[in-house]
Structures are given as structure tokens and as C-alpha cells.
Amino acid sequence: MVAVESWDEVPAQARRRHAELAAEVEEHRVRYYEQDAPIVSDAEFDTLMRELEALEAEHPVLVTPDSPTQKVGGAAAEGFAKVEHRERLLSLDNAMDDEELAEWAERVARELDGIDYHYLCELKVDGLAVNLTYEHGRLVLAATRGTGRVGEDITANVRTIKEIPHQLRGENIPALVEIRGEVYLPTEAFAELNASLAAENDRRRAENEERASQGRRPHALLRLFANPRNAAAGSLRMKDPQVTASRPLHMVVHGIGAREGFDIDCQSHAYRLLHDWGLPTARHNRVVGTLDEVRAFIRQFGEQRHSVEHEIDGVVVKVDEIALQGRLGATSKSPRWAIAWKYPPEEVTARLARIQVGIGRTGRATPYAVLAEPVKVAGSMVQYATLHNQEVVKAKGVLLGDTVVLRKAGDVIPEILGPVEDLRDGTERAFVMPSHCHECGAQLRPMSEGDIDLRCPNAQFCPAQVRERIAYLGGRESLDIDGLGYVAATALTQPLEPKEPPVKNEGDIFGLTLDQLLPIKVLVRDQKTGMPKLDDATGQEKQVTFFANLKGEPKKAAGLLLTNLAGARERPLWRYLNGLSIRHVGPVAAQALAREFRDLDAIFAASEEQLAATEGVGPIIARSILEWFEEDWHREVLRKWREAGVRFTEEAPAEEADRPLEGLTVVVTGTLAGHTRDGAKEALVSRGAKVTGSVSKKTDFVVAGDNPGSKYDKAVQLNLPLLDDEGFTVLLEAGPAAARAHLGLPALEEPAAEPAAEPQQVTPAEADQG
Template sequence: MGENGGVSGDKTPAQTPSADDARDDAPDEGTRDAQERMAELTAQIEQAIEDYYVHDAPTMADAQYDELERELKELEAQNPQLAKADSPTQTVHGDVAAGFAPVEHLERMMSLDNAFSLEEVDAWAVRAGEGLGEGAEAHYLSELKIDGLAIDLIYEDGVLTRGVTRGDGRVGEDVTRNVRTIDNVPERLDTKNPPAVLEVRGEVFYPTAAFEELNEQRREAGLQEFANPRNTAAGSLRQKDPDVTASRALAVYVHGIGVHEGVTLASQSEVYEQLKDWGLPTSPHWRVLDSLKEVHEFIEHHGEHRHDVEHEIDGIVLKIDSFAQQRRLGSTSRAPRWAIAFKYPPEEVTTKLLDIPVNVGRTGRVTPFGLMEPVKVAGSTVQLATLHNQFEVERKGVLIGDTIVLRKAGDVIPEILGPVEALRDGSERAFVMPTDCPACGTPIGPAKEGDKDWRCPNSKSCPSQVTGRIEHAASRGAFDIESLGEESAIALTDPDKRRAEALAALRSGHYVYLPIREAADAELENFVVLKNGQEVEGADGVPLLRITSEDDPLLPPLQTPVVTTGANLFDLTAEDLRDVSVWQPERRDGEVTGDWRIQPAFWSRPTFRHYKRENAWKQQKASSTLKNTEVLSDELEKAKSKELWRVLVALSIRHVGPTAARSLATAYGSMDAIREADLAQLTETDGVGGIIAESVHEWFELDWHHELVDAWAASGVRMVDDVEEGFVKTLEGLTVVVTGGLDDFTRDGAKEAIISRGGKASGSVSKKTDFVVVGENAGSKEDKARDLGLTILDEDGFKDLLENGPSDDGASEDGASDKDSADDAS
């Protein structure tokens, strides 16, 4: 090349490629894009592999890694000319860390291909069946996939001589001294005729119970907790000091063999039985299954019970049981064709921590929580996770802006485990506990010195506390108003509750959408049409204004809640609710997108039709109340006539649940009588006791509580239990247990019938029980009652007992008395 970049010597036309030739040789745009993406994916995956296997400090969750690897595989399949032999999809992962001697495996340790659905499992089985030939019958050894660290154990003449990590499948790390400290790894095989050489494959794991105990100890010592059992197991096994490994409660399950001299085995299941006979630790969680239907059932069962076993699992491993069939199917460069790993939806993922707002609960407790980029974990999309208190935030070491590790085990509330510190770029900032309540502005702090929890003392009108009380009042144990759940309670009492979350998302690059109310609002630069959470062209969608900055003047001002203390709950009208709007996460196909929408809560949004005149939208139909708003109005009216005990529960008096409320209502009959009772009288009330009595007495010492009760009474809420003329407390002083199903009583109905007549409705049978009412499918309580010789009644006998009380001989007049029968028989 010349200095100017031209050709330094002449060439004949035959030597100079034509423009057409150059275009033929150059990759097209799609190929270049694929090549660039494959290079990007390869770099990300290789870095993740090093972090995971070498440093025991993963920077991405398994689910994210699996997604990247799947994308790379798909691109390689679509562009085979670009695939490389050393691609991460073609190699076994893991290198030898510094400080450990490299050891070559006697027989290569391979990886496993993954399946993420039952359909992919079936496709693998079809491929295996085709490879075995027509008429071949395969049996599937199915076992739990332990989330741990692969290990290779070498026994020579029955004696443990070496322990090696998997490494890259050919060469691993010598961790023999550390392996010898693991309690369930035997030094010698339990046999008089051991094989000359035996290479055993297994998995090192940290039992979940021991892991929780370890973290509890670290918590008490003020140390940072370990993130998860798998990383802890890997870090413990690869300690330079074996004493550290010995201090950790590691365990091993073995599941296969490599080289085995002097022993002949025909199947994987035979291997398991033989390993167990030699005294090696094998998993009890495996079965040989004969059909894909059984495989599906096995996968589904353990998916539902994945936390019922002694170790973490992330899937199911399926292997063709017969070794002869395994040999026929062979392997790829990295994985056997005769095995596959089904992966359950991830329970641990990484995502971005956008902010740490605080929430104020019904009792005034102020709780920080993580607001995150929406991420799918354990089958559902998660955006929020509790952080308990400011000390927990500090202990976990998370900063706003961190990439964090999020865990959600089954139906458990999502938990932030900690930050991925390696991904910090310096823009992160520490959480600072607010000094004022974010809901009402009242100064907050610990209720007493030494309390870790901070509280807002404004119990009367703090919107968040009022929200909690309204939701509690509508709960099944109180007024039982199904149409007044959390969302409706927020709309009534704190409609801007999620405003901070939405603005945090706005700052991170997401949008907030605002319904158009007037055609004049439809400024072209802000105007969009949304359908199923996605912007679309044309009129087939919802017209909205798109807000991209929290400084946008179109963002509405803060709203004044329509319910401020709860006193006017039963006086609300539809007109009161017309202008209430709430902040809702935008969804696409049912999943949150990270965008938000400001949405009318109780009235339907206006609908519009596009027409070409000054680029405007024309209102087609006026707003009207939503069906749920009409139902809410009806149910609030019905709630006014509910029993006194339900009113007591609805008031959110501390410690007063349905049982205590029933006792108070039965004893006093009216709200006035309860609030006029002194502490001694309340304490002596049957079923109440000192703690509840003190709580009730203190509650009525506040003037605004009296105002709340009086306002409800003025709205028509019943404050006195109606007592029928001639009503007698037929069960005074008696204890009755109801077990099994009754035709004319619900469980709560039977309990209420007993308590209202002065009796005690117990949930357990003892010698102090006076009557046991037995319905269908009664179970063990009936058996115990018979063993104790107690009086047993059927439903008719129960009705007679309620009406007439017990007869002189200990049974109701018409009810069966098994106690008498038992005495006669003896």
C-alpha cells in the first residue's frame, strides 16, 4: 500500500477484481450483523464462564446465561459458515484457577444439552429413538439436577487417591485435600474386591438447611450473608486452606462413572445400585421410567416440590438407561446424545435496581423496597422486592443503580440477595432513609430507642396507613367486600402511591402514557396509539399522550384523596370518584414492560375516533362508571348490616381478629357497651385476656377513633347485634369442636353459631372438650374424640344443641351420644 492508501504498483485488468466480484465476496448486511452479534455473544458468554467457574463470582444469573447461549446456538445454526470450533456452544466450560494443580481426567467429563420445555424433551426423545432404530425400546433414568459443583473422584484398589473439579472437561483442579474433609465421601470403598481403578462422577452441594444455618451465624456475627448454596459450595471446595472447607457442611451425591477397571455394568441404574453397595453417597431421588408420560409427570411433580428436598435443584436430568444404547447414540463435541437436562424456570436472575423507595404499612411501619427493571423469575414477572429496613439495605450492600441478584423460590416473596459488584460503573448511589413519611410528610423514626423499624406516627390520616386500614376493613374476616381490594383501596386513599415508581422508570428511559380527555391535548409530538402495551399505527388502539420526561408539564399534579381517615367510606358517591386516577404498570401480553400509564380508577376512559381534520381525535362516547364501581357501591351498602364482630375487626384494633371480636360482640352486644367498658371488665371477658383488653382500651382512648366509629354509625353501619326475643345463650361455658363438612353451616357459620350462644368454638379436641360435632370427612379429630370417650353429635344433634342446650345426661335431647354408647359397651 502507498502512503495515500492507493495500490503501489500497476496491475493488469485480469488481476484487478471487478466491483461485481467484490460484492460477491463481501458478506451481505444480514451476515455482517449475525457475525457481529455472534462475536458479542461469545465475549459475554466466555466472561460469564470465567466468572462462574474460575472466580466463583457469577456476574449473570443462570437464566440470562442460558438465554445468551440459546441465541448463539440459533445464530450458528442459521449461519453455519460463521460457527467456530472453539465456540462456547461446542466446548465444556471451566478453566483451572491459579493455585490449584491441573489434573487430566482419566475419561473426559462432558456437559449436557438443555431443554426448557416438555416439547423440547419430547423432541430429544424422538431423536434418540430414531438413533436407536425402529422397534428399539428406551427406558429413561430420571434424576434431580443438583445445583452444585461437578467433582471427579478417583479410587485405586478401593482407596480414594484424588478429587478433581470438572474444569474444561479434560483438565480440572486437584482439590483432593479439600474433598477428604467432606463427611459423606468415604476414604475406602466398602468391598473386599474393589476395582483396580474407579472414576466416580458426582456433585458437591451445600444442603439447604445447613446453608440457612450458616447464613444465620453470619447474620448474628454482622457478616455479609452468602448469596446462594451453589456459589458457597464452589467457594468452599476451592479454598486454599482445607480447614476452611472442613468448617463448611458440604455433601456429595455421586451419579456416574468414567473409567472402571475390573467391573462390568450394563446400565446407569446398575451403576447407581453398585455405587450405593460400595458405600458411596447416591441420591435417593431417581427413577427408571418407561414412557414420556411418566417423564412428564416426574418433571411436573418435582417442579411443584423442588424445595422439599435437601439440596437446591434447577432441573431434571434424563438419561437413556442402557449403556449399549448410549454407545449407539454417541456424543457431540461437548454433550452426549443419550442425555438431556430439563431446566425449570429460573428462581434466581439478575436485573437493574432502579430505586429504593419506602412503603408505609397499615400500622405505620416504614419499609424500604427495591424497584427493579421488570424481570421474569420462577414463572412470573417481578418488579418489586422488599428490603425490610435500612439496616438490611446496608447489610446486603446494594446501591441504587446496581445490577442485583434476585431470588424467588416458588410462591415466596421476591428477595434481593445482593449486588453484582463487578458490574458497577461508578454511577451507583447509596440509599438514604427518608426523615419524613413519603405518604404524608410527617417526621418518622423508631418508636423507641433500639428499634430497627421506623414508623410514621400519623396513624389518623397518613394515606398509606389509611390504605392498609381500608383494605383490611374489606377483607374476608371483616366486611368481606370483594370489590374493595388493594388497588381500589389505593385509588380511594392514596392515588399517587406509585407515582415515585413511575417517575423512576421515566428517568431510566421508559415512558408514562396519559389518556387523552380533550382533542386539544393531542399535540403531535406527544401523541401515540397503544395496543396491548405496544405503539401501533392507525386508529385500532387507545389514543394516549406519551410523556418522556418528569419535567413534562403534561404530568398531572398530585391528587387529593377522596378518603382521608376512613370516616366517609360509607358515604361515597359515584360523582366523588369521577376524577380519581391511578398509576399502573403498562403490560404487553400480560407482562409488565417497565412503562407506566395514568389511568382513571372508577370511571371508564373516554373513547375516541380518528378523523382527518386538523390531525385531531374526536370524542365518540362520554365517560361512565365502571361495572366494578357500581358493584362497590352495592357491597358497601350491604356491609352496613354486617354483624358487630365484623365491624370490630374492620376497625383495625391491634390484636383484635375474628375470634376476639366474636367474644367481645357476644359479651357486650353493642359498640357503645364495648367502648364504655373499663380495662378490668375487658380483661375478664371470656376469650379476650389482658393483651387484647389493653389494646382495645387504648384504641378507644383516641378521640379520632371515636369520630370514626360515630361517622360509620351515622352512615348506617350497624353497631348493635340484634338479639331475637327469647334468645338464650344455650352454650354458656361449653367448648364445642366442629370437624368435617356440614350441610347447613359453613366453617365460619358454625363457629359464629357457637360463640353467639356463649360457647367456645375450639379447633382442637382435648379432655376439656364438651361436644364434638362430626360432619363428612371428619378425619383424626373424630378418632381422637372417640378415644377420649367424648360426646359426639351429628348435624341434627348440633342444631338441637344450639337451640336447647345440653340435656342433663351430657348430650342434646335428640343428638347421638357416643360417650354413653361407649360406657354401655364397656
């Protein structure tokens, strides 16, 4: 018999740490579940909870009914009636890595030794858990999870969610059923909601100035939501259901609680039944037979998690067979037949040390946050995050010294979502946008009427703009020159006292020689602070040659750069056009213009109307192109490139000779097996189709791969032709008629020719207005 440790035998340090952790975790539970105002990220909360669980596993005597490890969710909030669930709502244990997932699967296998079973994989929606109760098909109660046994009655608010039926449809409606799911706010709707709240705050600030002058009490400012989950929870807890109704909440159901009058054999079969009753079920669920297939599902949505319409923070894996779920049972808080795989966190909290302003290649002044310490988010260490412009800083209410919520979605640049206001101590201060460029001294200003962004107008000589443009020119989206990265661009464009830098602008790139490269020196910077190091002997900023070794001989980097520059003289036309950093002209517009004109001189010789008529260009881009060409030094760049042997013309590819998809409008969504998203779009555009980002009645085809998202739903709603991988191949190889035939649809009739319109006289004034 094993002796049980007594309270007095637990080391004092362990008891103290347990008390500290229990108090801290409990505070975070209350903030998350009851106040919808967390001050730490989910990942940070999980770390604290795991430490608490580890302590209690080592010293079981520390476990009490009041411990946060023994609780599910939070207490019912004040102001809403408390209701008891007929069947308890449990929370899920987490697997943070493959080892923990495998351990769970091994436990299941041991318990079910010799029995066939399957895994049901589904996305873990980051929303608010809600329990719907239907009696004889009528929605009689909607409640939050609460403690798992007692939740909040939010029936009036849930009734405003359009996709939740007030009456179940179909046959065999049960006498009673509890249906569990997550209410969420789509990511796009979340951004729009916060933008509307920020706009309302701007209106209130303006009105408050007048109210202050009159001695009247100011309007309170609205709090922006930290993430979609908090936005959904806050919206469902509104005292006024009309406010809830104004917000585009959705729900996805994922389970059944108490039930009378029907039986189910598998969880996946239950979802089909719920769908038939008119309830919103997930489209991404998958039943698999092996753990390797579970891992494949986890990998797939780890790569595609941002193409789903709602936030997900993991994958839920369940034993599909209901009878076996009962055999496996549950702990006091979690089912043993299910586990939640958690993806690496994409949101963390960190302290904002300062805000600096960078000048981009088109002169835009962009504030960016510098964190006090690097933090790990989405699998990488970051210390900087974008804040877009001074208006975004104001709208997000970020102050210097704040603890902020930082997000890094996939490969996207880290972004500050907002401050954790509850952690302010009064020492925080407002950010003031600088009035002048810190690199050239030019006054920052909007470059056009209505432009929110401030820009440095010194495009020709500003060191920051020249450096950024050269780096972009060498990047993958432009000329893709190996050896011309950001560090090389910095070295090439910085002054060589007393001489000028070898690259004063883009025009100098193709004329570089080895003699110009060898003297170039760069500052040696501290890896932690980024500040220049000082020479111990002289006290001056320490410099080293970049393209030459200590003997003055060329490094490999010098030869590599010159060789690759020579090869870059024959790139596709669109790459040169994109590399010129013309405002508003990105890769998509550059490719469209290259396909249309096939000659750079022809592009700059075209009228604004001709440029704007190009598919995907429009008047703003057209005007920007002509304004760029009006600058003498811009034309000098082109002259130097031409003299260096750059080719500005190209022949049309053979497959574009007849443009078989001319006039079609196509939307591509989801992941295709045979094409990347960009590759699919390029294949369509090269054949004459117009590829758009939104589905409408004017869309001819929607190409839908795996995990297509809301565009798929809109296409189904509008009854549009949907092409899978095979159908997409038919469209590309045989045209639209064959694609419709592949779907079993009739061919479209050719529209009757319209009579020619009478020519109209247009005055010069009308032409200018156009």
C-alpha cells in the same frame, strides 16, 4: 455432494457477531466456573450460548476447538493441583421448552426403534459438579469438573463434608469407582451464611472507623455470595479446609464414571448401589415409561421446587438402561442419552434506577427497588423489588445505579439479592433512608426498643397507612370483599376537595352509601411511569369518576361493592380480627384466638396472660393486642362496625366439641394428595393439635407427603412416627392411638399424675417482669 461453505463465504456481519459472542461467552464461562463471580444470570448466559450455537449451526466453518460451544466447564483454578479424570465428565444439552424436549425424545426413539427403554427423571441440583474417586472403598481423590478432562484437586476440602464417606461400607466394594455428583449449600444455610458475612462486615466497618482515626489500614470487607451455587463453589475452593468445614455443605450423587470390578444394568439400580455404599443419593428420582410421565414429573417439581432443601433449576431426563446409553453415545461435550429441562429463570440481572420507600398498613417504612426497565423473571414482567428495610440495603451493599441480581421465587415478591460489583464504574451512590413519611410528614422512628424497622407513628391519619389497611381488609386473608381491591381502597381514602374522603379509617367501611361513592374521582396515571397525567386544556392533573359514568350514573362497581359489603357483615370471627391490622396478628394467630375465645369482646377483655396462653400466640402478640385496644379511635372502629350489624361472636364447630388431638404436636411437610398444606394444618388445629414448623424429639407425628424435604430426614433420624396420606386420614378420623396402630407402633402409656405443686407467692415486681 453438498458444497461446504468457506470462511470467506461467511457474511462479514455473521463473522463479527460470532467473534463478539465467543469473547463474551468465554468471559462469562471463566467468571462462572473458575472465579465463582458471574455477572449475568444463568438464563442470560444460556441465551448468549444459544445464539452462538445457532450461528455455528448456520455457518459450520466458524466452529473451532477454541469455541465456547466445544468446551465443558472451565479451566482448573490456580492454587489447586490439576488432576485428570479417568473418564471424561460431560455437560448436558438443555431443553428450554416442550418442543425441544419432544425433539430429543424423538431422536432417542429413532435410535432405539423396537427396543424397550425407560426414562429416569431427577432434579437438576444447582451446585458445583464434583468427581469422587474411591480405590478399594477408600476416598483417594475429589476433584471439580474443570474442563471435563482436567479438574482441581479439592480432596482436603471435600473430606470435611460430613455425609461423604471416607470409606465405602457394605459388601462387594469395587477396586475402583468414580462417582459424580453436585455439592450444594441448602437455601436456608445460604441465607444464614450471607447474614453472618454481613454481620462481620458491620463489625469491620465499625472497627475501620477507629483504625482510620489511628492512620491504620482498614479491614477489607467480605463479599456476599450472589446465590447458593456460588456459595458452595466458593466454600469448596477455600485454601483453608477449616473454613470449608465451618459451612454446612451437602452433596447428592447422580452418576458413575470409570469403574472396575462391577457392572450395572440401569442408572436407577446404580443409585441403589451407591446408597448401600453409604453415599448421599437423591430421594426424588423417578423411573417412568412415557414422555407424558416425564412431563408430569417436570410439572410437579415446577410447582414444588421451593419446597426442596436445595436450589434446582430444572429436571434431568436420562435413558435409564446403561447399555442403551452406550448405544446412543455422546457428542464432543454432551451425552445423547440425557437432557436437562430448564425451568423459567428466577434470577436475572437488571440496573437499579432508584430506591423508594413505601409505608405499609402498620406504618413500617419499606425501601423498594425501582428498576431502570421492566425485566422478565419467573415468567412475569417486574420493575419493583423489595429491600425490606434500611439495614438490609446496607447489608446487601446495594448502591443506586448498580447492576443487581433480582430473584422472584414462585409467587413471592421479587427481591434484590445483591449487586454485581464487578460491573461498577464509579458513578454509583449510596441510598439515604428518608427521615420523614413522604405522605403525612411524620418523623419515622423505631416503635419499640431494639426494633430495626422505622415506622410512621401517625397510624390514624397517615393516608398511606389508611389506604393499605383498607386494601388489606378487603383482601383474601381478611374479609375477602370482591370490589374492594387496592385501586378501590385508594379511591375511597383520597381527599375530595374540599371535602374529606368517604373512608377516613376502617370504621367507615360498612356505613358507605351510594351517594358517597358517586362523586369519588381518581387520578389518571401513565402506565409506564406511574405519574399522573395532565389535562390538555387546563394543565391540571387529570381525574375521572371511579364509581360513576360520564352521565353521573352508578357503574357496576358501585353496586358490587355495596352488595359485597352487606354480605361481609357475617364473616368468621378470625377474619375481622385479622383485618384490624394489629401488629404481629396475622391469620394464624387470629384463628387461634377466635377458636379460644369465640367472641371479639372477650378477646379484648382478656388479660395479657390469658391471651399469651393461647396456643400460637405468646406474650408479644398478647401485648400488641392490648396496646391496640387502648387507642380510643380503635375502639370507635369496633363501635361503628357493631352498629352496622357486624357479628363479633360465633359458635364452635361440631367437630371441635371434644378436640380429639388435644396435646399432640404435629409437623406437616411435603405435598398431600387429599389436602393443601394450609388445609391439613387447619384440620389438625381445629381438632386441638399444635402444628409446628420444625421437627424435634417432642414431635408426636410427622405428616409427610410427596417431596417432603429436610423435615422428613430429621424425622427419620429421630425415629418419629411418619404418616402418609392414608395415615393422616386415620389420625384425623380415629385419633392418635389408631394412627400409631396403623403404623404398627404400640400405644403410648399414659403418664402418671404428678402431685400438685405448692402455691407460690409472686410479688408485683416479679409479675411485671414476667
